[in-house]
Amino acid sequence: MEEFEEQGNEITDNENIKEIVESTIQHLNNPVLALKPIVKKYLTRVQEVRQDGNKFFFSDGEASVEVRVVSNEIIRVRLAPHSVFLEDFSYAVPVVDQKVSTFRLDDEEDYYAIATNTVTCKIRKEDFHISFTENLSQLVMSEDASPMHWEENADFGGYYVFATKKCFPEENFFGLGDKSGNMNLRGRHFQNWNTDAYSFGWDQDPLYRTIPFYTGVHQKSAYGIFFDNTFRSYFDFGKEDNEKTSFWSDGGELQYYYIHGPHMMDVVKRYQTLTGTHPMPPKWALGYHQCRWSYYPETKVKEIADGFRSRDIPCDAIYFDIDYMDGYRCFTWNKKHFPDPRKMIKELADDGFKTVVMIDPGIKVDDNYWVFKEGKENNYFCRRSDDYFMEGHVWPGRCQFPDFTNPAVREWWGGLYKELVDMGVAGVWNDMNEPAVFGAGTFPNDVRHNYDGHRGSHRKAHNVYGMQMVRSTYDGLKKLMRNKRPFTITRAGYAGMQRYGCVWTGDNVASWEHLKIGNIQCQRMSVSGVPFCGTDIGGFSGEPDGELFTRWIQLGAFSPFMRAHSAGDTAEREPWSFGEPYTAINRKFIELRYRLMPYLYSVFWEHHRYGFPILRPLVMLEQENVSNHFRQDEFAYGDKILVCPILEQGAISRTVYLPKGQWYNIWTHELLDGGNEHLVDAPLETMPIFIKAGSVIPEYPVMQYVGEKNVDEVLLNIFYANYEVNSFFFEDHGDTFAYEQDIYSEKKFTVKGNDRRLLIQQKLEGLYTPNYETYNYNLIGIPFGVKKVIVDGLEIKDYFTDDRNCLRFKSNKNFSVIQIQGDI
Ligand code: MIG
Numbered sequence: 001m002e003e004f005e006e007q008g009n010e011i012t013d014n015e016n017i018k019e020i021v022e023s024t025i026q027h028l029n030n031p032v033l034a035l036k037p038i039v040k041k042y043l044t045r046v047q048e049v050r051q052d053g054n055k056f057f058f059s060d061g062e063a064s065v066e067v068r069v070v071s072n073e074i075i076r077v078r079l080a081p082h083s084v085f086l087e088d089f090s091y092a093v094p095v096v097d098q099k100v101s102t103f104r105l106d107d108e109e110d111y112y113a114i115a116t117n118t119v120t121c122k123i124r125k126e127d128f129h130i131s132f133t134e135n136l137s138q139l140v141m142s143e144d145a146s147p148m149h150w151e152e153n154a155d156f157g158g159y160y161v162f163a164t165k166k167c168f169p170e171e172n173f174f175g176l177g178d179k180s181g182n183m184n185l186r187g188r189h190f191q192n193w194n195t196d197a198y199s200f201g202w203d204q205d206p207l208y209r210t211i212p213f214y215t216g217v218h219q220k221s222a223y224g225i226f227f228d229n230t231f232r233s234y235f236d237f238g239k240e241d242n243e244k245t246s247f248w249s250d251g252g253e254l255q256y257y258y259i260h261g262p263h264m265m266d267v268v269k270r271y272q273t274l275t276g277t278h279p280m281p282p283k284w285a286l287g288y289h290q291c292r293w294s295y296y297p298e299t300k301v302k303e304i305a306d307g308f309r310s311r312d313i314p315c316d317a318i319y320f321d322i323d324y325m326d327g328y329r330c331f332t333w334n335k336k337h338f339p340d341p342r343k344m345i346k347e348l349a350d351d352g353f354k355t356v357v358m359i360d361p362g363i364k365v366d367d368n369y370w371v372f373k374e375g376k377e378n379n380y381f382c383r384r385s386d387d388y389f390m391e392g393h394v395w396p397g398r399c400q401f402p403d404f405t406n407p408a409v410r411e412w413w414g415g416l417y418k419e420l421v422d423m424g425v426a427g428v429w430n431d432m433n434e435p436a437v438f439g440a441g442t443f444p445n446d447v448r449h450n451y452d453g454h455r456g457s458h459r460k461a462h463n464v465y466g467m468q469m470v471r472s473t474y475d476g477l478k479k480l481m482r483n484k485r486p487f488t489i490t491r492a493g494y495a496g497m498q499r500y501g502c503v504w505t506g507d508n509v510a511s512w513e514h515l516k517i518g519n520i521q522c523q524r525m526s527v528s529g530v531p532f533c534g535t536d537i538g539g540f541s542g543e544p545d546g547e548l549f550t551r552w553i554q555l556g557a558f559s560p561f562m563r564a565h566s567a568g569d570t571a572e573r574e575p576w577s578f579g580e581p582y583t584a585i586n587r588k589f590i591e592l593r594y595r596l597m598p599y600l601y602s603v604f605w606e607h608h609r610y611g612f613p614i615l616r617p618l619v620m621l622e623q624e625n626v627s628n629h630f631r632q633d634e635f636a637y638g639d640k641i642l643v644c645p646i647l648e649q650g651a652i653s654r655t656v657y658l659p660k661g662q663w664y665n666i667w668t669h670e671l672l673d674g675g676n677e678h679l680v681d682a683p684l685e686t687m688p689i690f691i692k693a694g695s696v697i698p699e700y701p702v703m704q705y706v707g708e709k710n711v712d713e714v715l716l717n718i719f720y721a722n723y724e725v726n727s728f729f730f731e732d733h734g735d736t737f738a739y740e741q742d743i744y745s746e747k748k749f750t751v752k753g754n755d756r757r758l759l760i761q762q763k764l765e766g767l768y769t770p771n772y773e774t775y776n777y778n779l780i781g782i783p784f785g786v787k788k789v790i791v792d793g794l795e796i797k798d799y800f801t802d803d804r805n806c807l808r809f810k811s812n813k814n815f816s817v818i819q820i821q822g823d824i
Contacts, residue, residue, distance in 0.1 A: 041081065043128035043147040049112055051105060054097065056114055058123055059083060065130075065148070067123070071098035072116045073260035073270055077130060078253055079148050081159055086253045089454045091464050092228050092496035093274045119260050132258045134221065141223040141260070142166075142216065145244045148254055156445075156459060161229075161254035167238040167245040171218035172629040174264070174619060176235065177211025177495075177528035178505070180204050183520050183617060183632040185214065185237045192233045194463050194492045196436035198507040199541050202517060208434060208506045209493045210463040211528045212247070215267045220624040222261035224271055229255060230463045230494060251459055264527070264620045269611035271529050275496040277608050278532050282485040283734035284354055284706040285427070285502070286600050287316030288590045289563035290574065291356075291536075294321035297337035298344050304574060305353050309704060313575050313587045314594050316705045317354040319429060319565070328396035329369055330359050331416050345424040352705035356427035356487065357420060361435050361469055362399035365391070371416065375402060380409045385446035385457070392437035401435060401443070404468035405461050406450035413469075414476020421480040427487030428473050430501070433466030434492040466492025467500065474500040483737050489561075495529065502532035502561045510539025510570075515552055516633075516647045522559050523635050526615035531607045534561030541567045546578030547649065547684065553586045554687040555645040557593040558637045560604075560614045585685050591702045596641075598698040598714065598729065603638035605730035605739075605746075614638065621659045631657055634688075640695040640727065641666075644680070644688040652683045662693035664719050669780055669804065691717075693781070694725025696749040696760075707734070713774035713810070716749075718760060720781035724752040732768050744768045756784055758820040772813065779807035784822030791818050 044060040051057075054069040064083040068076040076096065078085060088096070106113040111122045119141075120133045131143035145166045150159040173185040181188070181203035188203075192210040200207055212227040214235065225247070227233060233249040240246075247256075257274060261267045290308070295301045301318060308315040324341075326332040333341050345355045363381070366372050375381050381400040382390040389400050402409045417428065435442055442462065449461035470490035477486035488501035497503070505521045508514045518535035525533040537556040538549045553575065556562045566573040575586040593600075606612045613620070616636040618628040634644035634656055642663060644656040658674040665672065665680070666689040672678050680688040691697060699715040732744035745766040752759045758779070789796045791811045799809035807820065 040149060040151045042149040043079075046112065046123060046125045046128055049105070049107075054100060054103065056105060056112075058112065058128070060128060065123070065128070067114055067121055067130075068096070069100050069103045069114065069116060070096055070257065071100055071270070071273070072118045073266070074098065074274065075114070075116075075119065075121050075132065075258045076255065077121075077258065078255045079150070079161065080253070081150050087454055089452065090228050091230070091452075091467060091494060092226075094276070094496075096274075098273060119258070121258070132223065132260070134260065134262060137221070137262075139219055139221055141221060142225065142258060150254065153251060156251060156457065158251045160248065160250055161252070162246065162248040163227075163254060163256065164244055164246040167241075167243055168218040170626065171216055171238075171245075172619075172626075173214050173216050173237045173245070174617070175211070175214035175224070175524065175528045177213070177525055177530060178207045178209035178521070179524060180207060180517050180521065183524060183619075184629055185235075187239055188237055189239045190235045192235075192463060194434040194442075194466060194494075196432065196434050196441070196506075199509050200506070202513060208491050209466075209497070209503065209530075211493075211495045211530065213271055213495055213528055215261075215264050215527065216245070217264060217619065217623050217629065220262075222264040222267050222623055224257075224259035224261075224267040226257040226259060226271060226274065226495065227255070228257065228495065229253065230461070231459055232462075264623050265612070265616075268527055268529065268613055268620075272611035275529055276499040277611055278498045278502070278530075278604075280485060280604065280608050280732075280739055281502070281532065282426075282487055283597070283601060284316045285487045286560075286597060286604070287562070287706050288314055288593060289317040289319065289356070289561075290315050291319035291563050291565035292321065292573065293566065293568040294323035295319070296323050296334070298339070301344070301348070305348055305351055307574055307576060309351060311576055311583070311587070312704065313583075314590050314702065314704045315353065317356050317427065317563075318348060319563075320355065320357045322358055322360065322395055322431075324357060327364065328360075328394075329364050329366070329371065331371055331419065332369075342423045349424055349426075352708055354426035354487070355424065356429055356489070357425050358429045358431055359417075359473070360394065360430070360432045361401050361404070361465075362392070362394035362396060362432065362437075363402065364396035365398045365400055372400070374412070375400065378408075378412065380406070380412060382443065382447050382449065384444070385448055390443055390447045392440060392443070394432060394436070394438055402469075403449055404465060404472055405452060407452055409450075410468065410472035410475065413472045414479065417473070417476050418480055421477065427489070428477060430466070430470050430473055430488065430490045433469045433490060434462075435465050464494045466490055467494040467497045470497065470501040471499075484735050485737065493530070498530045498532065502534075503530060504561065504563065504565070505533065505535045507540045507567075508536050510542035510544040510548065512548060512647065512649050514539050515548065515555065515645070519555055519635075519645055519647065520632050523615045523617045523632070526560075526613040527617060527620060529613075531604075531614040532560045534559040534563055536566070537562070537564040538566055538573050540565060541570070543571055544573075546582040549573070549578055550582045550585050550684060551646050551687075554589050557589040558641075558643045558645075560600075562593060581684065588685070589687075594702050594706075595699045596697070597700050597706065598731065599638065599640070601734075602698070602728050602730040605744075606638070606728060612639075618657065618659065628657075640692045640697060642690040642692070646682050646687055653679055653681050654688065656680050656688050656690075658690060662721060663690035664693060664781060665689075666691055669806075671781055691719050692725065693719050694721030694723065694727075694751045694753075695719050696727040696729070696751060698729050711770070711772050713772050713776045714770075714813070715776045715778055717778045717780065718751060720753050720758055720779065720783065721751060722753050722755070724750060726750050731770050738768075742767055745770060753782075756822045758782060760818040760820075762815055762817075764814070770813070774810050775813050775815070776810050777808060779820065782807055782820065786820055787823060788821040789818070790821070791815050
């Protein structure tokens with residue numbers, strides 16, 4: 001045993017001994033490692049503290065810990081085993097420091113305490129345990145179970161780093177982005193290593209994206225941990241030990257942010273203040289997208305486009321998967337299948353279709369191919385540590401791969417889209433950027449990356465490769481499109497990826513189980529800071545029947561990103577492929593998507609501007625109700641609409657839990673009390689959808705694509721409530737960045753009713769004036785006989801009650817107060 005040096009804490013507790021013995025045995029079983037001593041070290045007693053502005057440095061004589069007050073609610077912790085911190089650089093968090101009102105350090109007998117107005121971070125002197133307490137309730141939100149520790153990595157340099165925290169009884173966990181299986185993460189173990197996971201299964205791990213951020217909820221309160229480390233990382237939520245939660249990684253710095261709630265919504269919003277929100281997408285991107293591997297030749301594309309228009313099924317985008325290229329060479333066209341792409345794209349655009357094309361990272365090794373030549377001449381491709389190029393086989397055959405972690409490469413790559421943009425391409429789809437390589441899976445660990453000047457091996461850069469690719473795509477398109485909003489979609493990514501594009505969940509399967517997986521995945525991405533997400537509607541591989549496809553379209557109508565996609569070897573898969581009654585139902589739900597477009601667009605704005613997620617699982621609506629920690633089917637779409645997809649074959653009804661408050665069934669207008677479960681009818685032509693009482697839901701006329709028609713009037717659906725509810729309605733030009741200069745209109749509606757009156761108020765803000773003049777009202781659920789309608793003091797005679805018992809009238813869009821009066 002003498003070659004095993006145990007330094008640091010005197011290890012008395014059994015758990016730690018078990019851990020050491022186990023890692024020792026593992027170590028001895030590995031013939032390479034067995035020759036070297038392992039050194040597993042723990043922080044020991046705190047010996048000194050030093051303050052530098054909002055940073056506090058604690059030392060045990062050898063190792064140092066930095067505790068940095070980022071804001072009143074966010075505190076960052078970093079560990080430096082030999083007191084030398086790594087350069088402070090992160091792809092996820094562009095700017096660390098935010099506003100803090102006050103903070104102070106207290107030197108108590110047993111601990112140091114750094115307190116902001118909201119939270120206190122305590123560092124126990126005796127053993128360096130770190131904990132976070134909510135000031136108001138004195139509740140300990142998160143607390144070390146053992147001190148932070150590390151192990152040298154003799155092969156690569158650096159350390160394996162570990163944090164182990166207490167897992168409180170009844171504590172549940174949510175987030176981590178791209179995971180399959182149940183929403184609640186408790187009792188499970190996860191790994192983050194971006195992986196091309198074709199036809200992944202329930203609970204398969206890891207998948208395509210890495211988002212090392214989770215929210216813990218216990219004692220009715222929530223907090224978050226963001227472990228900003230790009231190496232292969234691991235999370236254990238009480239699996240190995242019911243009372244411990246740990247996270248660790250194969251290198252890099254032990255650096256994490258504690259993010260305070262107390263509500264899960266606060267945690268996610270604050271996480272987005274660190275990693276950013278999604279920019280406003282071009283409005284058309286919220287429409288329906290049709291994709292296929294692949295539509296070619298041109299006649300096929302036209303046939304699909306005509307198929308939508310001739311059947312009056314709305315669609316905004318058509319995708320070109322890899323086969324549009326010449327021998328899978330990115331930025332080229334197969335001239336046999338697409339003799340005049342410019343003309344074709346123009347014709348599609350004239351018919352209201354946006355063209356989205358795929359671009360992969362693998363560049364064919366071919367000295368007659370300009371992209372390869374430029375990359376080679378400028379040394380833009382990734383190299384192995386012994387200086388050979390990183391080569392691997394992908395679709396084009398032998399390929400080399402740009403190092404997207406190099407800013408010069410990103411700039412170059414962004415410019416390569418010029419010709420496509422000139423031709424009229426409106427969006428770009430980045431695939432295979434885990435990065436995926438046939439056979440090997442991905443790059444070997446020794447591949448070197450620039451990492452924006454903070455050089456490293458593929459171990460460090462792997463998980464950010466895809467994010468840096470889509471970043472380069474997004475930034476390049478933004479320049480080329482002269483500040484029109486780009487549309488980009490990526491498969492791989494890392495925390496913060498939402499600043500550069502939307503995502504789809506990868507190669508799913510046409511099965512009912514995958515419909516469930518996808519429903520949870522989109523919600524999980526949403527509470528992990530990535531709001532603009534969707535699944536391949538219908539399932540990528542395999543064959544859905546009409547029922548499954550229609551149920552998937554219904555769910556997809558409420559996914560922030562709505563795209564049907566299918567693999568090349570499957571049967572035709574357009575919304576009309578299954579005949580009636582499916583075609584009509586699919587049309588009805590795609591139309592619903594377009595009718596609700598102004599609502600979705602407003603919800604997107606609330607995300608972009610204020611950090612609210614678009615999809616909100618029930619735990620986020622009512623975290624204090626522990627049964628919601630286990631409910632994962634129904635979700636809120638924005639804060640006004642509750643959706644419960646039908647996930648079972650043959651179902652014609654299902655139970656739905658409605659959160660507290662009152663809810664209108666969108667189909668029947670029946671008013672139901674929340675805080676309960678209800679059995680709801682759901683024959684194939686409907687899906688349970690509920691609107692919160694008091695909501696104002698703006699609606700546009702159905703269009704075959706966004707912008708097809710001028711909006712002459714906006715329909716305001718107003719749902720009566722006997723309490724006060726606020727709603728937002730956002731509008732702007734829809735495709736520029738003028739909103740950054742405050743050129744938009746934000747309307748706030750307040751609805752308040754009693755048993756004889758309903759009051760509707762509107763407040764206008766912003767510098768944008770929409771073109772229409774009129775609101776058309778549809779008032780639902782008024783419990784009294786209407787005697788008077790008064791708009792801004794003037795009585796309106798022109799109102800009526802329609803056959804669904806809704807009160808209908810019109811007014812100028814600039815009203816301030818409407819009063820609906822019953823008998824006095
Ligand atoms: O090796 O481009 O996930 O959406 O259709 C497969 C062909 C490569 C994987 C993507 C899928 C896409 C397919 N791609």
